Amino acid sequence: MRFQPTEDQRALRRGVRELLAARCAPQALRTAGARLDRALWRELGRTGFFSLRLPEAEGGVGLGLPEAVLVFEEAGRVLLPGPLVATHLAAGTVPGAGDGTTVVTRADGGLVPWLDEADVVLGNSSDAVPVRSVDPLTPLHRIPSAPPGDPDPAAVLLTAAEQLGSAGRTTETAVRYAKEREQFGRPIGAFQAVKHLCAQMLVRAELARAAVYAAAVTADPVEIAGAKLLADEAAVQGARDCLQVHGGMGFTWEAEVHLHLKRAWVRAELGQTAAQAEEALAAAL
Amino acid sequence: MDLSYTEEEEGFRAGLRDWLAVALPELPPPPSPGDWPARRAHDTAWQRALYDAGYADVHWDASPTRRLIFLEETEKAGAPYVGANFVGLLHAGPTIAAEGTREQRERWLPPILRGDEIWCQGFSEPDAGSDLASLRTRAVRDGDAYVVTGAKIWTSHAEVADWCELLVRTDPEAPRHRGITWLAMPMDAPGVTVRPLRTLAGSTEFAEVFLDEVRVPAANRVGAENDGWRVTMVTLSFERGTAFVGEVVACRRTLAALARTARENGRWDDAVLRRRLGRLNAEFGALWRLTQWNVSEAEATGGVPGTGGSVFKLRYSHARQELYDAAAEVLGPDALDLSREWNLDRLSSLSYTIAAGTSQIQRNIVAERILGLPKER
Numbered sequence: 268m269r270f271q272p273t274e275d276q277r278a279l280r281r282g283v284r285e286l287l288a289a290r291c292a293p294q295a296l297r298t299a300g301a302r303l304d305r306a307l308w309r310e311l312g313r314t315g316f317f318s319l320r321l322p323e324a325e326g327g328v329g330l331g332l333p334e335a336v337l338v339f340e341e342a343g344r345v346l347l348p349g350p351l352v353a354t355h356l357a358a359g360t361v362p363g364a365g366d367g368t369t370v371v372t373r374a375d376g377g378l379v380p381w382l383d384e385a386d387v388v389l390g391n392s393s394d395a396v397p398v399r400s401v402d403p404l405t406p407l408h409r410i411p412s413a414p415p416g417d418p419d420p421a422a423v424l425l426t427a428a429e430q431l432g433s434a435g436r437t438t439e440t441a442v443r444y445a446k447e448r449e450q451f452g453r454p455i456g457a458f459q460a461v462k463h464l465c466a467q468m469l470v471r472a473e474l475a476r477a478a479v480y481a482a483a484v485t486a487d488p489v490e491i492a493g494a495k496l497l498a499d500e501a502a503v504q505g506a507r508d509c510l511q512v513h514g515g516m517g518f519t520w521e522a523e524v525h526l527h528l529k530r531a532w533v534r535a536e537l538g539q540t541a542a543q544a545e546e547a548l549a550a551a552l
Numbered sequence: 553m554d555l556s557y558t559e560e561e562e563g564f565r566a567g568l569r570d571w572l573a574v575a576l577p578e579l580p581p582p583p584s585p586g587d588w589p590a591r592r593a594h595d596t597a598w599q600r601a602l603y604d605a606g607y608a609d610v611h612w613d614a615s616p617t618r619r620l621i622f623l624e625e626t627e628k629a630g631a632p633y634v635g636a637n638f639v640g641l642l643h644a645g646p647t648i649a650a651e652g653t654r655e656q657r658e659r660w661l662p663p664i665l666r667g668d669e670i671w672c673q674g675f676s677e678p679d680a681g682s683d684l685a686s687l688r689t690r691a692v693r694d695g696d697a698y699v700v701t702g703a704k705i706w707t708s709h710a711e712v713a714d715w716c717e718l719l720v721r722t723d724p725e726a727p728r729h730r731g732i733t734w735l736a737m738p739m740d741a742p743g744v745t746v747r748p749l750r751t752l753a754g755s756t757e758f759a760e761v762f763l764d765e766v767r768v769p770a771a772n773r774v775g776a777e778n779d780g781w782r783v784t785m786v787t788l789s790f791e792r793g794t795a796f797v798g799e800v801v802a803c804r805r806t807l808a809a810l811a812r813t814a815r816e817n818g819r820w821d822d823a824v825l826r827r828r829l830g831r832l833n834a835e836f837g838a839l840w841r842l843t844q845w846n847v848s849e850a851e852a853t854g855g856v857p858g859t860g861g862s863v864f865k866l867r868y869s870h871a872r873q874e875l876y877d878a879a880a881e882v883l884g885p886d887a888l889d890l891s892r893e894w895n896l897d898r899l900s901s902l903s904y905t906i907a908a909g910t911s912q913i914q915r916n917i918v919a920e921r922i923l924g925l926p927k928e929r
């Protein structure tokens with residue numbers, strides 16, 4: 268048994284992190300707002316972001332779910348916008364999805380992200396109504412009549428991977444701030460009340476990491492449901508704790524942390540909600 | 553990332569299963585928790601059986617993955633865990649193996665492996681718990697012996713132990729961490745008095761140990777004089793490594809049993825409880841994966857289990873308490889009846905956030921050693 272990323276997987280993660288760091292600076296994200304950056308989308312397509320799991324014979328990269336999870340984790344870290352999961356899953360079936368020339372979204376439960384920007388919409392969105400989205404970087408539509416659909420395990424898992432990335436990022440951000448910011452003549456990270464928040468953030472993120480990576484290896488729907496549940500928890504609670512560690516700064520529009528919290532709330536509703544995941548996990552007992 | 557086991561590892565698993573299928577039916581039923589001599593006999597007989605079958609040193613010499621397989625399979629088969637051999641196999645033994653001289657290893661390790669000798673851990677004192685380095689039990693050199701006076705507390709298995717891994721202060725003038733020494737003390741030495749303490753679960757799992765001018769041969773010192781703190785840290789990192797593997801397997805089985813009971817007694821119709829059990833399923837599934845993750849990491853680095861153990865212990869100790877709280881909800885009023893399954897386990901689960909470093913101390917460790925946050929002091 269060797270349940271650790273291989274050398275190739277580490278290299279892939281490094282490469283994606285470097286690419287996204289260069290292209291997804293927080294300021295660029297904000298200026299783009301609810302507009303999708305098509306040039307970035309095509310660049311993602313060229314690097315194999317969407318065609319990652321397509322066989323090489325079909326123009327893909329020929330990798331598996333574990334690699335996809337590592338890539339989506341990186342996307343989550345930098346709040347990469349757009350219907351990433353839907354487009355990735357449409358590669359090979361919707362023309363242009365794999366190479367990033369076509370943007371694909373889909374109706375997911377009662378929600379459709381990025382409806383107006385998408386070239387192709389999967390599922391029935393005829394009576395979709397716009398929502399004043401809590402996440403300024405994710406436009407949303409609601410479909411009031413939509414019955415809750417059956418979750419697609421791959422979509423659930425990749426969403427969980429994005430949540431994991433966000434949890435890792437907010438943990439690092441909180442820790443960095445706790446080392447820098449001084450009050451009462453010492454870094455706030457020396458105070459146990461702050462230190463223990465940070466420790467709990469790491470514990471949640473590391474448990475979610477083990478769950479998400481393992482679910483990527485087994486592709487078992489129940490294990491995926493568990494991974495989503497724990498990754499949602501790590502992302503949402505991690506962002507909240509990060510906000511708390513930042514004090515007043517955490518409550519500003521300028522700090523990145525609210526964007527993580529809001530995106531984490533959106534992702535928690537996508538793929539499989541906590542209620543659905545818990546019921547699936549209970550049924551499996 | 554790979555969760556499959558090698559052919560060689562699967563071979564080890566298969567051999568172990570075959571052996572367990574023969575060995576376990578021959579095992580007498582476990583004695584009552586209050587009967588310590590019988591508990592000792594039971595636990596050491598099992599260790600002896602493991603020894604004869606070639607599995608005794610799995611905690612020390614086997615690869616981390618083999619140890620994981622061993623703990624998983626023995627738990628699944630319903631075999632006993634280390635029991636009274638806990639300190640010998642998981643603390644004192646590994647410390648002696650790492651830090652002892654050849655004579656010391658030859659004297660103490662084989663009897664631990666054979667189940668001949670039981671060890672206890674005399675670290676905590678009435679005034680030195682989380683702040684272990686403030687311990688005050690004094691040891692004064694007198695010829696070829698140390699003369700030890702003081703008091704230890706919460707010493708598990710002290711009633712039946714032959715040896716105690718003892719931390720003593722040998723230099724009261726030195727900075728706290730520099731004046732401590734690690735000694736192996738025979739529990740039958742004159743001046744040792746053991747007074748059992750009753751836990752909230754009713755049985756006497758630990759004891760106070762009073763030491764009145766106990767002579768401990770200087771040859772029983774492991775490591776250099778005043779170097780005991782470093783020697784101890786080797787021990788503690790073992791404690792937080794794979795010690796809970798079997799328990800996670802057991803918790804998952806308990807959870808399945810809870811669901812069965814809830815379906816039978818109608819509590820399953822309560823969506824809040826059902827979803828709570830579903831969440832616990834995710835929790836313990838992930839804790840198992842985290843164990844595999846930590847074991848693979850230890851395998852890759854070839855070293856002593858690292859700080860990942862603190863992350864695991866923090867989450868696991870709370871999850872275990874939540875599991876038995878959920879059990880109480882499944883049982884309803886029967887949760888107040890100690891003759892019913894799970895209720896004594898609920899009581900003993902309360903120690904998990906205290907023993908082997910409280911949750912507060914674990915959070916300090918995670919924050920300071922992994923995240924690099926500044927120390928409190």
Ligand SMILES: Cc1cc2nc3c(=O)[nH]c(=O)nc-3n(C[C@H](O)[C@H](O)[C@H](O)COP(=O)(O)OP(=O)(O)OC[C@H]3O[C@@H](n4cnc5c(N)ncnc54)[C@H](O)[C@@H]3O)c2cc1C
Nearest residue numbers: 673674675676681682706707708903906907908909910912
């Ligand atoms: C079942 C059981 C078996 C045990 N077996 C053994 C054994 O075999 N051998 C042995 O030597 N010991 C043993 N112990 C002792 C155990 O290691 C100690 O109980 C533990 O380290 C805590 O010490 P304490 O009880 O003195 O509590 P204290 O250290 O007094 O702690 C009291 C409370 O204060 C908190 N606290 C203390 N310091 C800090 C801090 N710096 N920051 C924040 N909070 C803090 C603690 O978290 C706790 O909530 C056992 C304990 C139990 C429960």
